[in-house]
Amino acid sequence: MDLVTRNDTALEWFVGAGLWLLGALVRGFGRLLWWLMCRPLWAFGVLLLVVPTVTGTWLQVLYVVNGVAAFLVAWELTLPDSYSRFFAQPLRRWRRVRRVYRRNWETAMVMSGMAKPGVEGTIVPQLLGVDCGRWADYVEVGMLMGQSLTDYERACPALATSFGALDCRVRADRPGILWLDLRHGDPLAKTIPARPIPDEADLGSVPVGVRDDGKPWVLQLLGTHLFIAGVTGSGKGSILWSLLRGIAPAIQDGTVRVWALDPKGGMELAFGRPMFTRFAAESSEAMVRLLEDAVAVMDDRAQRMAGITRLHVPTADEPMILLVVDELASLTAYEPDRKLRDRATAALSALLTKGRAVAVVVVAAAQDPRKEVVTFRSLFPTKVALRLDTPSQVDMVLGEGMHAMGAACDRIPTSLPGVGYVTVDDLREPQRVRACWVTDEQIVSASRSHSAPVEQLIGVCELAIEVRDEAA
Structure with missing residues (x-):
């Protein structure tokens, strides 16, 4: 009886152990299948090993693998854009989504x-x-x-x-x-060469550089004003000259007339003097006078176009007046003559509030963006902040909270001139960009090949200034 009992107990143990081992194998095989399902590349590799071994078709499988590899290589060499769009990028996206995002x-x-903690975890x-x-x-x-x-x-x-x-x-x-x-x-890590001068200018979309997503950075001129802030050597000139080269055909045919002000005595803008219809650099009085002439043209054009259009489209007879001011604070804050300073501030304030609709556009640059230096920076719809000294200056230029949203202009290294952040009225988030590098030789070449018409003032512009002078 004891022998029978011992045999039954041993049998039960062996059956239990066998069932447990079978269950463990099934669970392990199921987990392996699930692991392979979550990793298709591994599953494909296992199939390449198992199927030929079972079926004895190693040679056929080798032919297929070599054929697929040859097809992919030929596809990449002959149609690289198609290969990247339909194979390489989707594969890279699939791998990054699984490995970087879903897993972590x-x-x-x-x-x-x-x-956040919830009721169920x-x-x-x-x-x-x-x-x-x-x-x-x-x-x-x-x-x-x-x-x-x-x-x-x-x-x-x-x-x-x-x-x-x-x-x-x-x-x-x-x-x-x-x-x-x-x-x-980072597509902005390397210097971006100047773009070729276009055959036709688009005042609503002027290419000036590259965005951090690799796409072209374009700036609108028609119907807006542009403010550029950055410390010395941050790349303000790159933006100015890229803009001027981008609209060079319009300057040549008279659709755009550039009035340039260079408080540094011509050190910054004199290279492109032939592209400017008017140029003032010799004295503060001359520069303020030029600003007031622009106000006269703006007021005259506004009176004549009232009730006709809300946004003037420039023509050779009614051109866009593009005012380029290299160092804005020299006229509005650092000018020792209070009367000239007040006249400059009044003229710029009028241009910024009323000039957009009649195609009198201001593009201004400044090193110091503080409110006591540039009191009307909020009147510029488009703002570009290059390298700056402090986070507070970033918010001064781009708007409150922009530094917290990623516009880290205070952390731009000196080795990346032309890199900055841009904001426009209809976008909440700042965009990281880099302007093209324009050499002195390219500036001189553009000024010779696309110089402004010989006439300094034509038509209604000249008439408006004469009327202003007579009234004064």
Whole structure:
């Protein structure tokens, strides 16, 4: 009886152990299958090993693999754009989405403070989608209840570190949805050569450089004013000369007439003197007089066009007057003659408030953006901030909170002249950009090949100034 009992006990143990081992094998095989399903490249590699071994078709599989490899190489060599668009970029996007974002999303949200405790555990913002570009990834995020854009802006340094990005910026989309722009490459790291002068100028979209997403940076001239701020050597001249080269055909045919003011005695703008219809650099009185002449043209044009159009389209008979002021503070803050200073401030204020509609446009540059130096900087719809000294100066130029949104102009190295951030009226977020580098030889060449018409003042411009002088 004892022998039978011992045999039954041993049998039960062996059966139990066998069942446990079978269950463990099934669970392990299931986990292996799930792991392979989550990693298609590994699954493909396993199939390449298993199928030929079982079927004895190693030679056929080798032919197929070599054929696919040859096809991909030929595709890349003959049609590189198509290869990148339909194969390389989707593959790179798939790998980055899985390895960088989906795998680390919950941890990154918790560690950066974006996750919140809930009734059933920790709640994390929803990862809605990822768009991978060459230089940056754009991550669509569904915010949690009670969160705001400011919360994510404060977490940008932590988010950039979590996902291995150079920096992170936040863009609003729609209520409850935002985008994280995570930059992992920098197309602005190298000097950008000057673009060729176009055959025809587009005053609504003048190419001046490159954005940090690799696309061209264009600036609008018609219907706006432009303010450029940056310390010495930050690249203000690169923007000015890229603009002037971009509209050179319009300068040559008389559609745009450039009136330039150079308080530095001509050291900055004299290279392009033939492109300027009027040029003042010899004295503050001459520069203020030029500003007041522009006001006279603006007032006359506004009176004649009242009720006809809300935005004048320049022509050779009614050209755009583009006022280029190299160092604005020299006239509005540092000028020792108070009367001249007040006249300059009054003229610039009038031009900035009324000039856009009648195509009298101001492009001004300054080194010191403080309010006591440039009192009317808020009147410029388009603002560019290059390298600056402090975070507060960034907000002075671009608007309150722009430094917190990623416009780190105070951290731009001296080795990157022309790099800065731009804001326009209809966009909340600053855009990182770099202006093209224009050499002195290219400036001189452009001024010779696209010089302004010989006549200094024509038609209604001359008449308006004469009427102003008679009234005075």
